[in-house]
Amino acid sequence: MTASSIIKPSTKLQLFSSSSMAMACISTFSSSLSFAFPRFRHRRSSLLNPIAHFSVSSQLSDATTEGGSFSGRVGFLGLGIMGTPMALNLIKAGCDVTVWNRTKSKCDHLVNQGAKYQASPADVASSCDVTFAMLADPQSAVDVACGVNGAVKGMGPGKGYVDVSTVDGATSKLISENIKETGASFLEAPVSGSKKPAEDGQLIFLTAGDASLFETVAPLLDIMGKSKFYLGEVGNGAAMKLVVNMIMGSMMASFSEGLLLGEKVGLDPKVLVEVVSQGAISAPMFSMKGPSMVQAKYPTAFPLKHQQKDLRLALGLAESVSQPIPIAAAANELYKAAKSHGLSDQDFSAVIEALKVNL
Ligand SMILES: NC(=O)C1=CN([C@@H]2O[C@H](COP(=O)(O)OP(=O)(O)OC[C@H]3O[C@@H](n4cnc5c(N)ncnc54)[C@H](OP(=O)(O)O)[C@@H]3O)[C@@H](O)[C@H]2O)C=CC1
Numbered sequence: 001m002t003a004s005s006i007i008k009p010s011t012k013l014q015l016f017s018s019s020s021m022a023m024a025c026i027s028t029f030s031s032s033l034s035f036a037f038p039r040f041r042h043r044r045s046s047l048l049n050p051i052a053h054f055s056v057s058s059q060l061s062d063a064t065t066e067g068g069s070f071s072g073r074v075g076f077l078g079l080g081i082m083g084t085p086m087a088l089n090l091i092k093a094g095c096d097v098t099v100w101n102r103t104k105s106k107c108d109h110l111v112n113q114g115a116k117y118q119a120s121p122a123d124v125a126s127s128c129d130v131t132f133a134m135l136a137d138p139q140s141a142v143d144v145a146c147g148v149n150g151a152v153k154g155m156g157p158g159k160g161y162v163d164v165s166t167v168d169g170a171t172s173k174l175i176s177e178n179i180k181e182t183g184a185s186f187l188e189a190p191v192s193g194s195k196k197p198a199e200d201g202q203l204i205f206l207t208a209g210d211a212s213l214f215e216t217v218a219p220l221l222d223i224m225g226k227s228k229f230y231l232g233e234v235g236n237g238a239a240m241k242l243v244v245n246m247i248m249g250s251m252m253a254s255f256s257e258g259l260l261l262g263e264k265v266g267l268d269p270k271v272l273v274e275v276v277s278q279g280a281i282s283a284p285m286f287s288m289k290g291p292s293m294v295q296a297k298y299p300t301a302f303p304l305k306h307q308q309k310d311l312r313l314a315l316g317l318a319e320s321v322s323q324p325i326p327i328a329a330a331a332n333e334l335y336k337a338a339k340s341h342g343l344s345d346q347d348f349s350a351v352i353e354a355l356k357v358n359l
């Protein structure tokens with residue numbers, strides 16, 4: 001049975017857990033896998049799933065997927081807060097990584113750690129088997145993929161492009177079409193999880209597009225993340241990511257209101273954070289960010305400008321299907337106000353500042 005045969009065309013959103021799809025790549029693993037990628041030593045047992053059995057049918061050359069691991073050349077475009085630790089984890093795992101970033105100096109650390117450098121996205125794509133892109137927003141994702149000296153210029157049959165940026169479905173489809181016109185494969189794979197999960201290789205990949213490319217890059221996703229979902233056609237990964245971040249943005253706005261209201265009526269915000277952490281609305285996000293928000297500190301993990309971008313894109317998604325999302329719309333206004341107060345590059349928890357009187 002091939003990977004594509006397990007995808008039911010009648011199901012619009014297909015959820016394959018990490019363990020089931022990863023089985024395709026690891027069921028025939030030999031001990032050479034843990035030799036090539038040391039981190040697999042403590043991960044592969046948790047990925048084994050006796051239910052899923054299907055063969056790997058990759059469009060990439062056999063050399064890149066031999067033994068179920070990925071031994072090809074990996075490109076990485078975009079070395080910001082997320083791209084840097086993701087690429088670094090690939091390097092540390094022994095991958096052959098080539099990097100590019102608009103601001104060249106951000107490549108230096110990775111080159112010192114063993115990465116190669118190329119002067120343009122096209123050069124990276126042409127020198128690599130698979131190229132990842134982690135860019136700020138739809139415009140930059142399109143520019144880097146399809147612009148002058150964009151990755152498309154270096155793509156072709158046998159290659160793959162994996163866009164892990166958070167963009168809307170239309171943008172992802174545009175990039176996919178341009179990549180696939182060259183004969184290459186495309187996967188969208190936005191991530192849930194922030195700076196620390198990226199550093200710790202604990203991201204959650206929300207993928208859609210070419211199933212064969214998903215299988216091929218599964219070992220790489222397993223280095224950078226703790227789980228991966230394959231969701232079917234291009235646009236579904238973007239939609240999943242935007243819905244999740246829409247919920248997150250509204251949660252943070254509501255939490256901010258609660259902290260300030262509590263304080264105004266004389267409650268100790270530190271105690272409020274503790275109470276929240278023990279009850280039904282407990283969330284890692286509140287426990288992690290609450291204590292620094294109480295001190296009006298917002299060390300950037302997820303920039304506020306990106307959270308507002310995601311709310312804007314989620315509003316567009318909702319509009320496209322006539323779904324009311326009034327809470328998210330109100331939250332979006334708050335993030336816009338925070339941006340206008342110069343908080344774009346602070347962590348998104350700085351949205352609380354937009355609620356403070358006399359800002
Ligand atoms: N931070 C987080 O917690 C998470 C972020 N994301 C998403 O991941 C993506 C990247 O986020 P993050 O790393 O935080 O963002 P950063 O702002 O830290 O990095 C953005 C990257 O995009 C590049 N870039 C921006 N504009 C252009 C352009 N016009 N042309 C070429 N390159 C450009 C930047 O290059 P340069 O260095 O030259 O500015 C940089 O490499 C975003 O889509 C974000 O929504 C997803 C999950 C979590």
Ligand SMILES: O=CCCC(=O)O
Binds near residue numbers: 193194
């Ligand atoms: O897009 C950013 C997501 C941040 C997170 O999941 O913690």
